[in-house]
Amino acid sequence: MSNEQQDKPVKISLEKIKSQDKIEVTPINPLQLVEENEQQEAAQIVFKEQTKGGIKRLFWPAFSTLVIGAATFQTYQFIQELFLTNAMLGMAGIVVAGAALVSGGVALFNGWRARRRLANRQSAQQEFKRILQQDSYGKAGHSLQELTQEISEYVEISVLEKKYQSAKQQVHNDHELIQIYSNSVLAGLDKMALDIISKHASEAAVMVALSPLAIADMALVAWRSSKMIQELSRLYGCPQTAFGRIDMTKQVFKNMMLAGASELVAEAGVEMLGKTLTASVSTKVAQGIGIGVLISRMGIQTMSLCRPIEFTEQNKPRLSHLRKAIYNKVVGIVKNTDRDKNEERVKSPIIDDITQND
Amino acid sequence: MSEKDWFKESYYTAKQLVERGLDKHVRIAVTGLSCSGKTAFITSFINQLLFAADNDRLPFFDMSKQQRIVGAKIQAYPDLHIPEFRYSAAIEYLTASEPQWPPSTSSIAQSQIKIRYKVSNRWYKKAKEFSSLTVDIVDYPGEWLLDLPLLRMSFKQWSTQCTECLGRGSRKELAQDWLDSQNKTQLSEMYDEQSVSEIAQSYRAFLQRCKQSKANISLIQPGRFILPGELAGAPVLDFFPVVDESILAQDWSSFEAESTVRVLEKRFNYYRDKVVKPFFYEYFSKVDRQILLVDCLSVLNSGYESYRDMQFTLSQLLQSFNYGQSNWVKRLFNPSIDKLMIAATKSDHVPPEQHRNLEAFMQNMLQQARNDIRYEGIKMESMAISSINVTQPVMAEHDGKKLMCVQGVEQSTKETIINFPGKIPQQPPTKQQWSDLEFDFVNFAPSNLSPGALPHIRMDKVLHFLLGDKFL
Ligand SMILES: Nc1nc2c(ncn2[C@@H]2O[C@H](COP(=O)(O)OP(=O)(O)O)[C@@H](O)[C@H]2O)c(=O)[nH]1
Numbered sequence: 001m002s003n004e005q006q007d008k009p010v011k012i013s014l015e016k017i018k019s020q021d022k023i024e025v026t027p028i029n030p031l032q033l034v035e036e037n038e039q040q041e042a043a044q045i046v047f048k049e050q051t052k053g054g055i056k057r058l059f060w061p062a063f064s065t066l067v068i069g070a071a072t073f074q075t076y077q078f079i080q081e082l083f084l085t086n087a088m089l090g091m092a093g094i095v096v097a098g099a100a101l102v103s104g105g106v107a108l109f110n111g112w113r114a115r116r117r118l119a120n121r122q123s124a125q126q127e128f129k130r131i132l133q134q135d136s137y138g139k140a141g142h143s144l145q146e147l148t149q150e151i152s153e154y155v156e157i158s159v160l161e162k163k164y165q166s167a168k169q170q171v172h173n174d175h176e177l178i179q180i181y182s183n184s185v186l187a188g189l190d191k192m193a194l195d196i197i198s199k200h201a202s203e204a205a206v207m208v209a210l211s212p213l214a215i216a217d218m219a220l221v222a223w224r225s226s227k228m229i230q231e232l233s234r235l236y237g238c239p240q241t242a243f244g245r246i247d248m249t250k251q252v253f254k255n256m257m258l259a260g261a262s263e264l265v266a267e268a269g270v271e272m273l274g275k276t277l278t279a280s281v282s283t284k285v286a287q288g289i290g291i292g293v294l295i296s297r298m299g300i301q302t303m304s305l306c307r308p309i310e311f312t313e314q315n316k317p318r319l320s321h322l323r324k325a326i327y328n329k330v331v332g333i334v335k336n337t338d339r340d341k342n343e344e345r346v347k348s349p350i351i352d353d354i355t356q357n358d
Numbered sequence: 359m360s361e362k363d364w365f366k367e368s369y370y371t372a373k374q375l376v377e378r379g380l381d382k383h384v385r386i387a388v389t390g391l392s393c394s395g396k397t398a399f400i401t402s403f404i405n406q407l408l409f410a411a412d413n414d415r416l417p418f419f420d421m422s423k424q425q426r427i428v429g430a431k432i433q434a435y436p437d438l439h440i441p442e443f444r445y446s447a448a449i450e451y452l453t454a455s456e457p458q459w460p461p462s463t464s465s466i467a468q469s470q471i472k473i474r475y476k477v478s479n480r481w482y483k484k485a486k487e488f489s490s491l492t493v494d495i496v497d498y499p500g501e502w503l504l505d506l507p508l509l510r511m512s513f514k515q516w517s518t519q520c521t522e523c524l525g526r527g528s529r530k531e532l533a534q535d536w537l538d539s540q541n542k543t544q545l546s547e548m549y550d551e552q553s554v555s556e557i558a559q560s561y562r563a564f565l566q567r568c569k570q571s572k573a574n575i576s577l578i579q580p581g582r583f584i585l586p587g588e589l590a591g592a593p594v595l596d597f598f599p600v601v602d603e604s605i606l607a608q609d610w611s612s613f614e615a616e617s618t619v620r621v622l623e624k625r626f627n628y629y630r631d632k633v634v635k636p637f638f639y640e641y642f643s644k645v646d647r648q649i650l651l652v653d654c655l656s657v658l659n660s661g662y663e664s665y666r667d668m669q670f671t672l673s674q675l676l677q678s679f680n681y682g683q684s685n686w687v688k689r690l691f692n693p694s695i696d697k698l699m700i701a702a703t704k705s706d707h708v709p710p711e712q713h714r715n716l717e718a719f720m721q722n723m724l725q726q727a728r729n730d731i732r733y734e735g736i737k738m739e740s741m742a743i744s745s746i747n748v749t750q751p752v753m754a755e756h757d758g759k760k761l762m763c764v765q766g767v768e769q770s771t772k773e774t775i776i777n778f779p780g781k782i783p784q785q786p787p788t789k790q791q792w793s794d795l796e797f798d799f800v801n802f803a804p805s806n807l808s809p810g811a812l813p814h815i816r817m818d819k820v821l822h823f824l825l826g827d828k829f830l
């Protein structure tokens with residue numbers, strides 16, 4: 001058996017090799033150690049195509065063809081009419097239609113790319129998770145290097161990267177390498193991400209607390225959270241465009257629903273504390289803080305979506321830190337403006353409840 | 359004294375009390391058979407702590423990663439009767455122009471390291487920004503460790519065990535001299551100092567032969583017969599096990615008090631109660647954390663008999679440390695060990711892609727012993743480490759095959775070599791498979807070590823496991 005021979009020990013004196021030149025020695029670079037058969041194996045496992053009902057499957061292609069066809073036809077007719085009125089007007093019509101077509105195409109393309117990036121990130125997350133469960137050696141280095149390149153397209157991370165490079169050793173296995181990467185490069189990004197979240201959340205909180213219109217609040221939330229998602233996704237190297245963001249927001253909400261129940265239970269205690277805190281401020285301020293917390297939640301979910309290596313129980317970002325920052329900011333600002341306006345404070349309904357119960 | 363002054367004073371005292379309460383102390387027991395790498399481990403352990411304030415090679419030691427360690431220093435040890443561990447001498451050996459491993463330990467030695475660090479706990483932080491952790495670590499010859507199982511044996515039980523052991527491996531041939539001299543005397547008759555002393559002499563010679571034999575025999579008892587320390591030449595050491603089956607079968611209380619058997623028993627009891635027990639009492643009382651070092655490489659080199667022998671020895675040791683409720687170490691010494699690490703040492707001899715196999719091999723070797731023990735409230739971890747890494751991994755092509763090897767300076771020839779030691783199996787091989795396996799773990803000498811932080815493999819994980827939770 002050829003396999004057995006490979007298991008026998010071999011000892012070579014380097015001095016002797018140099019004279020005989022029979023053996024080729026290269027310092028190893030774990031990055032080059034991606035095993036081929038592993039890739040083959042992965043290629044063999046493919047998702048079976050999902051079979052949807054024949055007619056149902058036709059809906060979207062047919063519908064979009066219809067819409068696009070109708071639109072093209074209408075535009076064509078419209079430009080033709082313009083030409084009939086005036087040649088210059090017709091030309092202008094063509095230019096405008098062309099511009100719309102091109103910009104629309106580019107936007108679609110970018111959106112598609114952003115969505116693909118997100119999908120790729122998600123599969124990278126799964127891949128790292130899989131490696132973390134194995135006892136392999138020499139497979140992770142390559143993927144981590146690719147990841148660094150991906151992120152550094154958008155963010156300057158050479159300081160964090162240096163930290164990673166100096167901490168890792170050739171003897172580290174895949175599990176350890178991924179952990180070191182997560183604790184150095186990604187931990188640095190996490191810190192920045194929390195700053196971003198805290199900034200957007202408290203800004204939104206202050207705006208809601210100060211805004212007189214309830215409807216405006218909705219728009220505010222949508223605007224701030226969208227902005228935050230954009231910044232966060234960019235930070236982790238998979239920036240989302242307007243189109244992509246909708247997709248992402250959908251996922252963020254889905255995750256929040258899933259996480260919702262358990263998270264609520266876990267944080268019930270903190271939530272209570274939050275309530276007693278908010279009890280002493282006005283309803284509007286309490287609403288603001290509520291919005292801030294909601295946006296923070298969204299931010300944390302976005303982080304876990306974009307982060308290539310999943311959070312562990314130890315490094316998972318906690319809502320309680322953010323909550324405190326938001327509270328301080330909102331109460332600080334609102335108190336100042338309150339004093340300026342010399343307005344009367346509204347008592348919180350919670351306090352009302354308590355007094356009524358007594 | 360005005361009221362204000364009084365208030366200030368008591369506030370100050372209270373604060374001092376809190377501060378003193380915050381200074382923590384941890385005592386670490388390093389256990390391992392001789393040549394398992396205790397001295398090298400302790401040297402590296404101290405070294406990593408001394409340089410932890412500014413060392414980015416400790417990614418898994420959170421205290422260092424978060425840069426919370428301000429500094430560390432070796433303190434003069436308050437117990438003056440225990441010699442100090444000679445850390446700087448060890449470093450000198452390693453970094454000399456002709457580097458060597460520190461010489462093997464012949465007696466007990468102890469070191470105390472004080473680590474100053476930033477407090478991160480938000481309550482304690484209010485009382486004190488910085489605090490310190492004092493770490494005690496003890497080195498002693500591994501030979502003496504083998505006396506630990508004697509503590510729960512009677513002379514008769516020990517003799518029975520020795521008789522069983524003689525049947526295994528190459529012991530019988532090595533023991534021939536001693537067995538001959540013992541057979542000449544009637545053990546149940548009145549004792550004669552001259553002949554007992556002679557037999558004891560030949561028993562000690564037998565143990566020395568075991569120690570030096572190529573078969574890598576682990577179980578050599580009593581430990582001080584090999585390394586007597588201050589007991590050299592004392593009559594306490596003049597005894598030996600009774601391996602005569604006919605005598606073992608009899609009831610010893612029928613023998614005269616002056617019979618050889620009873621005298622040997624008395625000496626054994628004295629050795630057990632007056633030499634071994636105080637040693638372990640002093641050593642194990644107040645121990646908080648324990649690390650057991652296991653050298654799997656010598657076992658792999660020597661084969662099946664050696665494997666079984668080490669397995670038996672380590673099982674005995676682990677049972678002695680039975681951490682459960684009603685164990686006898688606890689009753690005797692009342693230690694409060696709450697964490698145990700089992701480490702396969704010298705993993706720098708093994709190409710990194712096989713580290714996992716080394717870990718699995720060790721875990722499997724100790725599986726039975728670990729199953730037998732109930733570790734109540736004890737956190738346990740095991741991994742492959744290297745206290746001082748003196749090799750580097752390389753890829754070499756041999757006979758058209760790519761092999762991951764290690765490159766380093768061979769101890770015996772002082773030549774730079776590339777070594778593929780063989781493939782470590784994860785499952786312990788059967789006796790038949792052992793004979794087909796071939797290993798060649800050569801000893802590597804230290805080379806190119808600078809006096810700064812020593813290169814290591816997974817010492818950061820060890821530090822984190824043993825000390826991490828002791829920092830506030
Ligand atoms: N390459 C290597 N060899 C080691 C290491 N630790 C111990 N050794 C070897 O093991 C021998 C015995 O080590 P030592 O610490 O004296 O063992 P002790 O008897 O348990 O104190 C040393 O002389 C070295 O040859 C290590 O981390 N790496």
Ligand SMILES: [Mg+2]
Nearest residue numbers: 396397462463
């Ligand atoms: Mg030693």
